[in-house]
Amino acid sequence: MTHTPLPITESPLSFASRLARWWRGGDAQPAKRVQFDRPLTPWVFLLPQLAVVVIFFYWPSVQAVTSSFYIEDPFGFGSTFVGLENYTEVLSNNEYRSTAGFTLFFGIVVTALSLGFGLLLAVKADKVIRGASAYKTVLISVYAIAPPVAALIGMMLFDMHIGPFTELAALFGYDLKVGVNYRDTVFALITIAVWKQIPYNFIFFLSGLQSVPVSVREAALIDARSGWRRFVDVTLPLLAPTAFFLLIINVTYALFDTFGIIDVIVKDKPANNPITLVYKVYLDGFKGNDIGSSSAQSVILMVLVTVLTVVQFRYLERRVHYG
Amino acid sequence: MQKINPLDHLILILGALFLIAPVVLAVMSSTHSAIAIHTGGLFLLPGSDGYETYHKVLTAKGGFTGNVTGARMLMNSMIMGVGFAVGKIVLSMMAAYALVYFRFRLATLFFWIIFTTLLLPLEVRIMPSYQVMSKLHLLNTYTGLIVPLLASATGTFYFRQFFKSVPDELLEAARIDAAGPFKFFIDILVPLSRTMIAAIFIIMFVYGWNQYLWPILMTTDESFFTLMRGIKAILQVWVGSQIPDYNEAFALAVLAMIPPVLVVVIFQRMFIKGLTESDK
Numbered sequence: 108m109t110h111t112p113l114p115i116t117e118s119p120l121s122f123a124s125r126l127a128r129w130w131r132g133g134d135a136q137p138a139k140r141v142q143f144d145r146p147l148t149p150w151v152f153l154l155p156q157l158a159v160v161v162i163f164f165y166w167p168s169v170q171a172v173t174s175s176f177y178i179e180d181p182f183g184f185g186s187t188f189v190g191l192e193n194y195t196e197v198l199s200n201n202e203y204r205s206t207a208g209f210t211l212f213f214g215i216v217v218t219a220l221s222l223g224f225g226l227l228l229a230v231k232a233d234k235v236i237r238g239a240s241a242y243k244t245v246l247i248s249v250y251a252i253a254p255p256v257a258a259l260i261g262m263m264l265f266d267m268h269i270g271p272f273t274e275l276a277a278l279f280g281y282d283l284k285v286g287v288n289y290r291d292t293v294f295a296l297i298t299i300a301v302w303k304q305i306p307y308n309f310i311f312f313l314s315g316l317q318s319v320p321v322s323v324r325e326a327a328l329i330d331a332r333s334g335w336r337r338f339v340d341v342t343l344p345l346l347a348p349t350a351f352f353l354l355i356i357n358v359t360y361a362l363f364d365t366f367g368i369i370d371v372i373v374k375d376k377p378a379n380n381p382i383t384l385v386y387k388v389y390l391d392g393f394k395g396n397d398i399g400s401s402s403a404q405s406v407i408l409m410v411l412v413t414v415l416t417v418v419q420f421r422y423l424e425r426r427v428h429y430g
Numbered sequence: 431m432q433k434i435n436p437l438d439h440l441i442l443i444l445g446a447l448f449l450i451a452p453v454v455l456a457v458m459s460s461t462h463s464a465i466a467i468h469t470g471g472l473f474l475l476p477g478s479d480g481y482e483t484y485h486k487v488l489t490a491k492g493g494f495t496g497n498v499t500g501a502r503m504l505m506n507s508m509i510m511g512v513g514f515a516v517g518k519i520v521l522s523m524m525a526a527y528a529l530v531y532f533r534f535r536l537a538t539l540f541f542w543i544i545f546t547t548l549l550l551p552l553e554v555r556i557m558p559s560y561q562v563m564s565k566l567h568l569l570n571t572y573t574g575l576i577v578p579l580l581a582s583a584t585g586t587f588y589f590r591q592f593f594k595s596v597p598d599e600l601l602e603a604a605r606i607d608a609a610g611p612f613k614f615f616i617d618i619l620v621p622l623s624r625t626m627i628a629a630i631f632i633i634m635f636v637y638g639w640n641q642y643l644w645p646i647l648m649t650t651d652e653s654f655f656t657l658m659r660g661i662k663a664i665l666q667v668w669v670g671s672q673i674p675d676y677n678e679a680f681a682l683a684v685l686a687m688i689p690p691v692l693v694v695v696i697f698q699r700m701f702i703k704g705l706t707e708s709d710k
Contacts, residue, residue, distance in 0.1 A: 140598045142533040143611045149532035152615075156525035156544060156586060162566075163559070163578040164547045170558035228445045231438045238439070244695055245446045247702070249453065251690040253640035255661050259683045260456045269471045269676065271455075305449060314706040363553040367642040367658075374665055385553045389643075392557035401557045408554040416549050 171409070175402035186399075193403035203387070203404075210383040213297065214361040220301045222350070222357060225308025230338070232309070233316040243313070250306035255367035261299035262372060265291075286372065286380070293381050296372055300365050307360075308353055315349035316342070355419045359412070384408060453687070460484075460680035467676040479677065487681045498652040500660070504685060507639055507656040511689070513576045514638025515631045522585030523623070527615055529586075530593040531601065547583045553643060560647050570651040579644060585630055588704075592626045593619070629704025632697050636690040657686040 143149075175193050179186040197203050232242050265272050265285040272295075276283035285295040319342070327341040363385055373380045382390070385408065392401030458473045461480030467473070488500040528534075529541055552559065559578065568574030596619070604614045620627075645659040655663065664679050694701050 139530060139594070139601065141601050141605070143531055144533050145611065146534060148611050149528040149534045149537075152524040152528035152532075153540060156521045156580075156583075157540065159521065159577060159580050160544055160547055160583070163562070163581040164550075165543075167555045167558035167562050168550065170561060171555045174558065224445065228442060231442045231445075234435065234438050235442065238442075242442050242446050244698065245450050247698055248691045248695050249449045251636050251640075251694040252453070252687045253642060253658060253690070255642045255658055256640075256683050256686045257452075259661055259665075259679060260452045263459075263472065263676065263680070264452060264455070269467055271472060274471070302449065302452070305445075310702055311706055314702065359551070363551050366553060370642070370646075371661065371665060388554070389556055393560075393647075398557060405554050405557065409550055412550055412554060 168409070171402045171405045174398055175406045177399055179398045189399070193399045194407075197400055197403050197407070206382060206384055206387050209293075209381050210362065213293075213300075213365075213381070213383060214358055216297055217300045217304065217361040217365070218354065218357040220297070221304035222308055222353060224301065224305045225353075226312050226346075226350075228305070229309050229312035229316055230342070232313055246306045246309050249303070250310065252303065253367065254300075254303055254364060255371050257303040258299050258368040258371035261295060261302070261368075265295045286374075289379055289381060292372065296365075296368060296381060299368050299372070300361065303368070304357060304360055308357070311349055311353055312346065315346050319345050352419075355415060358415065362408075362412075456680050456683055460677055460684050462677060464673055464675050464677045468673045483677045483681045484685075487678050487685070498655050498660075500657075500682065500685060502653065503655050503657045503660045506654060507658070507686070508689070509572060510575055510641065510645070510656050511635045511639035513572065514579055514641075515634035517576055517580050518585040518634045519627055519630055521580055522583070522587075523589050523620070523627075525583075525586045526589035526593055527619065530590055531611070531614075544583045544586055547581055548587065552579070552582070556643070556647065563648065568648075570649055570654050572654070574648045575645060575654065575656075576638070579638070579641065585634065588630055589623070589626070592623060596622060625700070626704070628697070629700050632693055632701050633704055635693060639690050657682065661686065 174186075176188060176190060177186040178189050178193070228242075228246070232239050235242075262285075264270050265283065267273055267284060267286075270283075270285075273283045273285075283291050285291045323341065323345070327337045331337045331340060362383065365383065366385055366389070369382055369386050373382060373386070384404065388401050388404045388408065391397045391404065395401075455472045455474065458476055459467055460483060462470075462473050462477035463479045463483075466477065466479075488504070491497050491499055525544060529537065529544075563569055563574050563578065566574075568577075600618060600622075601614065604618060609617070640658065641656070642658045642662075645654075645656045646662060649655055649659055652663075660682055661679075664675075664682060
């Protein structure tokens with residue numbers, strides 16, 4: 108939900124003429140054929156949102172960039188300009204690199220698994236006639252559960268004394284130690300993160316599937332006898348736009364929204380535990396009091412997210428051509 | 431049509447079970463005593479200690495957080511969810527109205543100023559946001575909990591899309607009847623957006639209720655704790671206790687998930703429509 112794609116209006120105009128148009132306020136394609144033409148009234152409507160955005164978005168963002176060039180005294184006795192030192196330090200830090208490595212791995216696995224399971228369940232739910240709404244209700248109720256609540260329940264399931272998963276693993280002779288053993292903790296984090304995200308993907312895939320016209324389905328039914336072929340040749344290409352949109356959403360979910368899950372499972376004790384880059388920004392800033400480093404890490408993440416969004420833009424443009 | 435394939439149902443049932451089983455375990459276990467859970471593991475059937483546990487979690491002061499009750503946290507979560515949803519709808523409807531229905535200087539620039547916020551989630555500027563809030567003396571206030579989260583332009587984007595789809599003839603007719611911008615907004619556009627408002631309210635209520643990171647940063651005063659913040663607090667006490675209060679933790683988790691789950695399930699149709707049609 109945090110990342111809604113924006114429409115792009117590309118125009119061949121020069122920068123100067125575009126600037127002039129900005130100033131006049133005329134759009135290439137105005138949102139409405141008829142518009143109110145009063146100079147002051149729009150400000151009344153625009154001002155509240157603008158104020159919130161400037162104070163709570165631009166001010167902190169600018170602050171993040173500026174503090175990333177300083178080293179601040181932890182006791183608040185001023186700060187020293189150090190140029191790019193925070194960045195070079197962060198990027199050459201082994202701990203940061205291994206955190207980045209884990210984040211990448213975590214992102215890929217969580218995205219792949221939750222997209223895969225979401226798609227599988229949506230395809231099946233689209234097929235069955237009886238009970239489809241019951242499955243839908245079950246799945247959608249899990250969507251509404253917050254990540255930290257999901258993690259709290261997950262923590263109990265993986266608990267070393269009472270957890271069913273631990274008992275299940277013990278049956279196979281494996282000693283599951285979530286919170287102690289690095290690999291086991293990674294496994295628990297991924298399971299919880301995927302569990303929480305499947306319903307979201309399910310909802311979107313199902314609505315994508317149900318918007319496939321009946322005529323197309325019937326034609327496919329005649330042309331391809333095997334269900335798998337039909338799926339690969341007809342359904343999947345039609346789902347591609349939905350899938351790509353979900354890909355971006357899932358990557359951002361794995362990067363940012365899993366904060367609550369990691370915080371609950373790892374509990375401020377990253378000693379030997381896997382954490383993501385966002386969690387490190389939080390730890391270094393609040394627990395470590397290293398504002399310069401935390402800010403530099405924030406800026407690195409901002410660049411990362413911007414790149415992701417640009418990819419999203421490009422895709423959207425392409426989608427327009429598909430019609 | 432195709433024949434019913436038992437395999438399809440099997441996969442669906444397994445999937446649904448995998449997703450719902452943890453929730454059932456949490457709800458059922460919350461009605462057993464901590465000792466029962468400690469010795470017997472999690473439960474799939476209801477127990478008889480539910481009333482006491484929930485009564486304690488809701489009313490006992492200092493259970494696990496010092497001096498805040500579960501009822502208070504429930505209220506704070508409600509304020510957070512409703513306040514966020516209402517704030518978002520009011521701010522974004524107004525901004526979208528200005529951007530769609532007016533011709534004014536720098537409109538395109540302001541469009542981009544507002545919509546750039548969709549780029550960067552709050553999580554990437556945690557530390558500076560905290561510093562700004564502390565400078566503005568907004569720590570431990572409801573304003574500090576709610577207003578900064580309104581900075582993202584998701585709602586504005588939804589309403590802008592919706593307003594663009596409203597027929598132009600409406601405004602022409604209104605202008606012939608000499609209706610000004612305020613009258614047109616209140617008397618025509620707002621009533622016309624009822625379904626949209628409801629869908630966005632549901633999405634934003636769930637979003638606001640489920641906020642975790644921001645309440646953790648903004649509140650140290652326990653009387654402002656939300657249920658999500660309470661979950662962090664209960665875990666901090668957890669470490670080192672002989673028999674942890676499993677039942678109370680489960681009860682807290684259940685309290686934290688019931689309202690958003692109910693809202694989403696009851697308004698399912700509207701919710702899915704709002705989510706899938708405006709988010710693409």
